[in-house]
Amino acid sequence: MNAMRLVVVGAAGRMGRTLVALIKETDGVVLHAAVERSGALALGLDAGILAGAGHLGLSVGEDLDAALAGADGIIDFTAPATSVALAARAAEAGLVHVIGTTGCSAEDDAAIARAAGQGARIVKSGNMSLGVNLLAGLVELAARALPAAGFDIEIAEMHHRHKVDAPSGTALLLGHAAAAGRGVDLGDVEVLSRQGHTGARPPGAIGFAALRGGSVIGEHSVIFAADGERLELVHRAEDRSIFARGALRAALWARERPAGLYTMQDVLGLSAPRPG
Numbered sequence: 001m002n003a004m005r006l007v008v009v010g011a012a013g014r015m016g017r018t019l020v021a022l023i024k025e026t027d028g029v030v031l032h033a034a035v036e037r038s039g040a041l042a043l044g045l046d047a048g049i050l051a052g053a054g055h056l057g058l059s060v061g062e063d064l065d066a067a068l069a070g071a072d073g074i075i076d077f078t079a080p081a082t083s084v085a086l087a088a089r090a091a092e093a094g095l096v097h098v099i100g101t102t103g104c105s106a107e108d109d110a111a112i113a114r115a116a117g118q119g120a121r122i123v124k125s126g127n128m129s130l131g132v133n134l135l136a137g138l139v140e141l142a143a144r145a146l147p148a149a150g151f152d153i154e155i156a157e158m159h160h161r162h163k164v165d166a167p168s169g170t171a172l173l174l175g176h177a178a179a180a181g182r183g184v185d186l187g188d189v190e191v192l193s194r195q196g197h198t199g200a201r202p203p204g205a206i207g208f209a210a211l212r213g214g215s216v217i218g219e220h221s222v223i224f225a226a227d228g229e230r231l232e233l234v235h236r237a238e239d240r241s242i243f244a245r246g247a248l249r250a251a252l253w254a255r256e257r258p259a260g261l262y263t264m265q266d267v268l269g270l271s272a273p274r275p276g
């Protein structure tokens with residue numbers, strides 16, 4: 001089979017640059033186009049040079065129609081409105097669309113699901129790394145084993161100062177895993193932030209705390225706190241290539257699948273699908 005022709009949208013971003021560099025050294029995929037918004041400073045620059053991966057002979061462009069012509073898939077770590085618009089384009093053209101973007105609203109997710117029902121092959125996850133997706137299974141297991149009456153679940157995350165959404169997509173993914181383990185809907189038990197006179201912790205709540213600062217790539221702790229003991233399950237991302245590797249694996253996997261909405265749990269064969 002021919003190498004999969006991938007369009008990286010947001011090619012000048014932190015993840016976009018990581019993806020361009022990894023595509024260059026990954027068998028089975030090729031960079032078809034690198035896209036940024038009109039007016040972006042990166043337009044016209046060589047995508048490989050921008051990514052620190054050497055000259056590729058392919059400039060960052062703003063023309064999405066030209067970029068998608070002849071492409072097999074879109075890799076998208078951008079912003080919610082962009083991901084929704086790209087999902088519709090993927091549906092029109094029957095493309096693979098790997099969505100790493102976090103911070104999507106329920107309406108955004110519904111629009112993305114519609115696109116998957118109309119011909120797009122979408123893999124969406126708040127975290128594309130193998131480690132976090134394995135962690136989600138461990139969290140579900142622990143939440144099932146530890147009684148809600150005694151063990152309070154708190155999810156703490158820290159990211160770099162540039163991150164624009166909170167809680168992180170990963171924290172929410174882990175929250176869904178914990179809720180699944182307890183047989184409840186996260187929406188019914190989540191406490192997304194706390195301030196002022198909050199009152200005592202509601203029984204069965206799943207709480208979130210978000211820290212922002214410096215260059216932290218991504219750290220997540222799921223804490224099971226009981227009287228007299230505390231279990232903590234932790235993941236620390238040390239390099240953005242763990243997310244990019246997962247995204248490329250997802251693209252190649254989805255190429256062989258029918259239209260639909262998939263998660264990294266599906267790609268990695270780890271467990272039942274859950275929201276990301």
Ligand SMILES: NC(=O)C1=CN([C@@H]2O[C@H](COP(=O)(O)OP(=O)(O)OC[C@H]3O[C@@H](n4cnc5c(N)ncnc54)[C@H](OP(=O)(O)O)[C@@H]3O)[C@@H](O)[C@H]2O)C=CC1
Pocket residue numbers: 009010011012013014015016035036037040077078079082099100101102103125126127128129169243
């Ligand atoms: N699922 C996962 O494993 C991971 C997910 N993420 C998520 O990925 C997203 C991006 O993260 P990060 O790379 O750090 O962010 P950056 O801001 O560094 O990069 C995003 C890039 O996308 C560009 N972009 C946005 N909209 C468009 C558009 N319509 N057309 C072309 N380019 C566009 C931005 O341009 P501009 O600045 O002009 O808007 C920017 O260059 C975030 O939601 C983050 O949470 C990050 C890491 C891993």
Ligand SMILES: O=C(O)C1=N[C@H](C(=O)O)C[C@H](O)C1
Pocket residue numbers: 102126127159163167168169170171217218219237
């Ligand atoms: O914005 C980031 O950087 C990251 N975002 C994702 C998230 O919201 O969980 C994944 C990773 O933690 C890095």
